[in-house]
Amino acid sequence: MHGGRVAGELLLGVALCLAGVLLLIGTSSITVSPAYARVGPRVFPFLVAVGLIAVGVVYAVESSRGRRQIDEKPATVLPVVVICAAMILDAFLFDRLGFILSSTLLFALVAAGFGSRHYFLNIVIGLVLSGIAYVVFVYGLGLNLPGGILAGWS
Amino acid sequence: MSALDHLLLGFSTALTVTNLLWSLLGVTLGTVIGILPGIGPALTIALLLPLTSHLDPTGAFIMFAGLYYGAMYGSSTTSILLNTPGESGSIITALEGNKMAKSGRGAAALATAAIGSFVAGTIGTILITFLAPFAIKIALKFGPVEYFSLMVLAFVTVTGLLGESRTRGLISLFIGLAIGLIGIDTLTGQARFALGIPQLLDGVDIVVVAVGLFAVGEAIYIASRPDLAAATIEPVKGSLWMTAEEWRRSWLPWLRGTLLGFPFGALPAGGTEIPTFLSYSLERKLSKKPEEFGRGAIEGVAGPEAANNAAVAGVLVPLLTLGLPTSATAAIMLAAFQQYGLQPGPLLFSGESELVWGLIASLYIGNIMLLILNLPLVGIWVRLLSIPTPWLYGGILVFSTLGVYSLNNSTFDLYLLFGLGLVGFLMRNFDIPVAPCIIGLILGPLAEQQLRRALTISQGDFSVLVTHPISLGFLVTAVAVILVPFLIRRLLRVTVLE
Numbered sequence: 001m002h003g004g005r006v007a008g009e010l011l012l013g014v015a016l017c018l019a020g021v022l023l024l025i026g027t028s029s030i031t032v033s034p035a036y037a038r039v040g041p042r043v044f045p046f047l048v049a050v051g052l053i054a055v056g057v058v059y060a061v062e063s064s065r066g067r068r069q070i071d072e073k074p075a076t077v078l079p080v081v082v083i084c085a086a087m088i089l090d091a092f093l094f095d096r097l098g099f100i101l102s103s104t105l106l107f108a109l110v111a112a113g114f115g116s117r118h119y120f121l122n123i124v125i126g127l128v129l130s131g132i133a134y135v136v137f138v139y140g141l142g143l144n145l146p147g148g149i150l151a152g153w154s
Numbered sequence: 155m156s157a158l159d160h161l162l163l164g165f166s167t168a169l170t171v172t173n174l175l176w177s178l179l180g181v182t183l184g185t186v187i188g189i190l191p192g193i194g195p196a197l198t199i200a201l202l203l204p205l206t207s208h209l210d211p212t213g214a215f216i217m218f219a220g221l222y223y224g225a226m227y228g229s230s231t232t233s234i235l236l237n238t239p240g241e242s243g244s245i246i247t248a249l250e251g252n253k254m255a256k257s258g259r260g261a262a263a264l265a266t267a268a269i270g271s272f273v274a275g276t277i278g279t280i281l282i283t284f285l286a287p288f289a290i291k292i293a294l295k296f297g298p299v300e301y302f303s304l305m306v307l308a309f310v311t312v313t314g315l316l317g318e319s320r321t322r323g324l325i326s327l328f329i330g331l332a333i334g335l336i337g338i339d340t341l342t343g344q345a346r347f348a349l350g351i352p353q354l355l356d357g358v359d360i361v362v363v364a365v366g367l368f369a370v371g372e373a374i375y376i377a378s379r380p381d382l383a384a385a386t387i388e389p390v391k392g393s394l395w396m397t398a399e400e401w402r403r404s405w406l407p408w409l410r411g412t413l414l415g416f417p418f419g420a421l422p423a424g425g426t427e428i429p430t431f432l433s434y435s436l437e438r439k440l441s442k443k444p445e446e447f448g449r450g451a452i453e454g455v456a457g458p459e460a461a462n463n464a465a466v467a468g469v470l471v472p473l474l475t476l477g478l479p480t481s482a483t484a485a486i487m488l489a490a491f492q493q494y495g496l497q498p499g500p501l502l503f504s505g506e507s508e509l510v511w512g513l514i515a516s517l518y519i520g521n522i523m524l525l526i527l528n529l530p531l532v533g534i535w536v537r538l539l540s541i542p543t544p545w546l547y548g549g550i551l552v553f554s555t556l557g558v559y560s561l562n563n564s565t566f567d568l569y570l571l572f573g574l575g576l577v578g579f580l581m582r583n584f585d586i587p588v589a590p591c592i593i594g595l596i597l598g599p600l601a602e603q604q605l606r607r608a609l610t611i612s613q614g615d616f617s618v619l620v621t622h623p624i625s626l627g628f629l630v631t632a633v634a635v636i637l638v639p640f641l642i643r644r645l646l647r648v649t650v651l652e
Contacts, residue, residue: 091568
């Protein structure tokens with residue numbers, strides 16, 4: 001476990017450096033008109049990129065020295081997968097099914113991800129919750145939420 | 155006009171029926187979200203931003219202010235009864251308050267926390283009232299150079315003054331600064347780092363980042379750690395009317411906590427954690443019965459809770475007078491000002507004095523409402539603690555997607571929300587704090603503007619940053635904040651080795 005954590009921290013340090021390098025490359029591709037030659041749109045991104053690389057290096061060095069105390073219990077993977085799937089599915093279905101149905105699905109899946117076994121009850125609660133939210137925000141506050149396949153009914 | 159005249163004007167704004175209702179809505183929402191684990195004031199205000207964009211700004215800010223104070227009252231209730239502090243300022247309250255609840259003195263702990271919050275909140279608001287005009291006079295002397303250096307100082311202090319976590323704080327800050335670069339450069343109109351995606355030209359909205367990191371990241375993290383979810387709720391036992399002895403033991407810690415907490419918030423000195431810890435150790439030293447600490451000493455709730463609330467009030471001074479947020483919630487409040495096209499600072503006080511002083515006046519009113527909501531009515535809110543975790547997080551995510559979608563009516567933001575949620579989950583796993591990222595995201599573009607203005611005036615000469623005395627002072631302080639703890643550790647190690 002200890003080794004895994006240190007490897008993860010090293011990886012994060014490397015990822016930060018990589019992000020900094022990408023930022024540097026992106027910065028060099030910003031065109032600078034002569035009027036701004038001295039203090040143009042490149043200065044600040046350059047500073048941020050250098051900062052990212054610096055903290056990445058410091059972090060990687062610190063973690064390889066292993067000075068941190070680690071008392072982690074291993075994370076369970078399945079709930080993470082379920083909730084991620086729920087979020088992506090929701091983004092995909094939001095316009096297609098409409099707010100109420102996609103949110104019902106999101107609610108039920110997230111609840112299942114948190115270990116709730118009352119699948120049918122969760123769907124009912126999700127439906128009631130998103131139905132109320134739809135009415136309050138669309139008719140009460142004038143928000144624009146997609147009606148989706150239920151839109152024809154109202 | 156003196157501060158008192160301004161305040162009277164503010165009360166005439168805040169005491170209208172509509173604004174009183176906004177305040178009541180704000181403090182009630184604040185109490186509720188403070189009590190519910192998993193939602194904080196930063197997340198709630200972020201979610202409310204897209205929903206309130208066409209409201210009258212004065213009403214909206216009165217509501218946000220109520221929410222801001224209310225969340226602090228509510229979170230102490232959760233710490234005492236559930237031993238899961240909602241935010242870092244309540245860790246100490248949980249320590250001592252939960253012990254009190256376990257030994258059947260929960261009601262007294264809730265009472266001293268609520269009254270302490272009221273005392274600290276009211277004194278803090280009085281200090282805001284009289285310090286703000288003074289801070290504005292200083293702010294008027296600042297040019298772009300000073301503002302930039304002050305922001306650098308704020309970056310350093312918010313990344314955490316406490317040893318080991320500093321690198322992680324800086325990581326968070328730079329992630330925020332990097333995200334803040336995305337979009338059209340305001341000075342030249344060029345697109346930067348938008349990767350050719352049209353939706354990114356306006357930049358990544360702070361609402362998406364805050365909701366992604368706080369709500370989605372937190373939800374995934376809690377779900378991945380089933381052992382975190384189980385906690386026992388202590389029933390409220392005892393009388394909410396404190397005994398004479400409890401009053402006697404509470405009032406001095408309230409005042410001392412307030413005096414400790416306020417400067418930490420008002421000077422950008424890194425949040426509510428440090429003053430609550432300081433207040434706790436101070437009360438333990440001064441107590442006649444130090445052996446009670448760790449087993450439910452009322453001073454250990456009264457002092458830190460007052461310190462927490464006073465720091466929260468203090469944060470409003472740099473936010474309103476300088477436009478400088480020093481906490482995640484303050485950063486979102488700054489985003490709220492920007493949404494209405496307002497820029498906090500001296501000009502806000504002269505141009506929008508009705509709004510600003512109405513907001514400050516509503517803090518006095520909100521404090522009184524909160525005392526009533528959190529003492530006689532605390533039994534109602536405690537029931538919220540029994541909402542099952544799966545439904546709580548299911549609901550949080552439904553409202554998160556609703557708020558984020560409403561920003562631009564675009565599902566692109568929902569994918570972005572998910573991506574940032576993953577980032578938040580990773581940050582949580584590596585114990586990287588979220589607040590510096592939010593502050594970096596909102597302050598980064600402002601710091602860049604000030605830097606470029608400063609450099610344009612100086613014709614590209616960076617030395618202005620150190621030749622202006624005020625600016626030099628800020629930068630020296632910033633360097634000291636980074637180096638001093640490091641040097642102390644070095645010195646300690648050397649002496650130990652010898």
